Amino acid sequence: MLDIRDRRILETLQADATVPVADLADMVGLSVSACWRRIKALEEAGLIAARVALVDRRKANVGMTVFVGVRTSRHSIEWLEAFRKVMAEIPEIVEAYRLTGDMDYLLRIVVPGVEVYDAVYKQMISRLDFTDVTSFISMEELKYTTAIPLRYA
C-alpha cells in the first residue's frame, strides 16, 4: 500500500511532469527536500518508469488507428521470437498483446491512412505466417490516457 502523499505525487506527475518540486511539495504538504526525496525514491523503485513527451497523433500525421487481431497455427518459441522482433521493429505498431481466447494477438497500429496501413500489413505478412488477420478501424478515440489508476498501489 502506497503512502497517500506518494500517490498524490504520482497522480500529479502522471498528468504533468513539468510541475516543479516546490509546487508538488505545497500540494502534498511537505518540505521541498522531503518531497524531492520521495520522488527520487519512486524513481529508484521503478514506480516512475520514465518521463516522456507525448506527441499529438494527428499533428504528427498518424491520425488513423487500426486494431489488428491476429491468429497463427505456428505455436513455437521461434515463431514468438520472430513475432516479437517484428513488433519491435515496426514503429507504427504501438501496442501488442498476446491474448486468451480465439484471437491470439491484438495490435494497435497508428498510420496516416489506409495506404500506409496496407504497407504495414504487407510487411507483417511477408515476415510472419498468420492463419488469420482481422482489422478494425477506429472511427473515434473516446479515451486515451497514460495515467493508470493508483488506488491499488
Add this chain to the structure above:
Amino acid sequence: MLDIRDRRILETLQADATVPVADLADMVGLSVSACWRRIKALEEAGLIAARVALVDRRKANVGMTVFVGVRTSRHSIEWLEAFRKVMAEIPEIVEAYRLTGDMDYLLRIVVPGVEVYDAVYKQMISRLDFTDVTSFISMEELKYTTAIPLRYA
C-alpha cells in the same frame, strides 16, 4: 513535412523528456538557443502535447490488462454521451475507441486481477445498456509505447 532536426528532437523527447536542452542541441547540431526555440515552437504548435511521468503498471498493482469489445443497439447521441461520461469517470479504462465493423467499441482496462475487473464490468453494465460484451484477457504485453512514428510528420 517536419524538419529533420525537429524530428530528432521529438524522437529524443518521446523516449526521455528529461534530457537537457544543451544535450539535445549537441545531438542535433544546433546551438542551445536555436534548439530551445524549436522546442518552444513545437510546444506552441501542440505537437508536443504534454510531458508526463509514466508509472510502471505492475509496480502500481494493475498488472492485468483486459480488452473489452462492446456492442449496443442504442445508437443515439444521448447514449454516446452517457458512454463517453462513463469512460471518463472510470480510471481503470485507459483507452476507448469506436470501431467499424461488428464490434462497436473497444476498451482497454487495467486492473489488479479478475475480481476488480468484475467490479468494473458491473459498474459499466449498471450505467449503460449493452447488447453484447466480450472480454479478452491479455497474457503478455509484447509492446507498449507512447512513442509514435514521426516519419509522416
Add this chain to the structure above:
DNA sequence: TGTGAAAACCTCGTAGT
C-alpha cells in the same frame, strides 16, 4: 525532516553571420 546554499538548467535578450 527541514534549512540553506551551490550547481545545473531554463529562458530569453542582444549582437553578429
Add this chain to the structure above:
DNA sequence: ACTACGAGGTTTTCACA
C-alpha cells in the same frame, strides 16, 4: 533562421544540522 554569449531567474540537488 542560425550562432554565440551571457545575464537573471528558477529549479534541482544534496550536505549538514
